[in-house]
Amino acid sequence: MELPEAKDPVLARVEQLRREFADQVVVLSPEERALRKVTDSSPLQWAYEQVAKERGLEPDSIRRRCKRARYQAGQRQKQQAAFADRHRWQFESYGLDIDAAWLDAVVELQDHLHMALFGMRSVGQALKALVESEWYPNNVELKLARERYRQLASDLKGLAPAGICPWCKQTEGVIEQCAPCHGLGLILECQVPGVPASLLSADLPLVLHQGAEKPLCAFVTEPNQEELFE
Numbered sequence: 001m002e003l004p005e006a007k008d009p010v011l012a013r014v015e016q017l018r019r020e021f022a023d024q025v026v027v028l029s030p031e032e033r034a035l036r037k038v039t040d041s042s043p044l045q046w047a048y049e050q051v052a053k054e055r056g057l058e059p060d061s062i063r064r065r066c067k068r069a070r071y072q073a074g075q076r077q078k079q080q081a082a083f084a085d086r087h088r089w090q091f092e093s094y095g096l097d098i099d100a101a102w103l104d105a106v107v108e109l110q111d112h113l114h115m116a117l118f119g120m121r122s123v124g125q126a127l128k129a130l131v132e133s134e135w136y137p138n139n140v141e142l143k144l145a146r147e148r149y150r151q152l153a154s155d156l157k158g159l160a161p162a163g164i165c166p167w168c169k170q171t172e173g174v175i176e177q178c179a180p181c182h183g184l185g186l187i188l189e190c191q192v193p194g195v196p197a198s199l200l201s202a203d204l205p206l207v208l209h210q211g212a213e214k215p216l217c218a219f220v221t222e223p224n225q226e227e228l229f230e
């Protein structure tokens with residue numbers, strides 16, 4: 001998943017013009033390219049010159065600013081990746097095989113939540129700075145707003161995927177009527193404290209079926225010998 005990045009407006013303009021010029025260069029024949037002295041770096045050089053004209057600056061100062069902005073964007077992406085690594089939630093499977101495609105979809109869901117929480121972190125820091133600012137001495141409204149914001153972040157963390165649903169364990173014949181996971185086979189962080197200990201054992205996995213705990217193996221049909229040799 002692509003993470004959105006706050007683009008420097010000068011860099012964004014340079015990239016837009018570079019793409020426009022590059023689109024024109026693509027259709028030129030090799031002879032025309034040679035005649036116009038167009039090289040692979042021409043679109044970027046041309047974009048620097050155009051933006052320099054627009055802003056009344058030297059092309060070199062535009063080039064330096066873009067270089068700095070690209071470096072900062074790269075650093076930001078590294079920070080986001082490190083943040084996601086630190087906050088990657090443990091995934092409980094109770095010793096069962098997890099469908100790879102389903103897991104991919106859950107990881108994507110985790111990434112969305114990471115992105116939301118990562119974005120919230122900078123707002124949290126800004127709110128902290130405001131609370132500590134001399135302009136808001138003991139401001140109750142600001143303190144309350146910050147508290148609500150913290151609660152929102154905490155609520156979002158509770159929506160993080162926590163593992164395979166312990167009630168149905170994604171078992172055919174059980175998952176279809178599973179109320180806690182709505183048939184998705186996924187449990188969220190905020191649901192973890194409510195899971196009965198009896199459903200957490202990986203030694204003898206149990207599922208909740210029609211109000212009663214039953215062994216998971218009662219629902220798993222082994223392929224019969226004839227099917228195996230077909």
Ligand SMILES: [Zn+2]
Nearest residue numbers: 165168178181
């Ligand atoms: Zn379930």
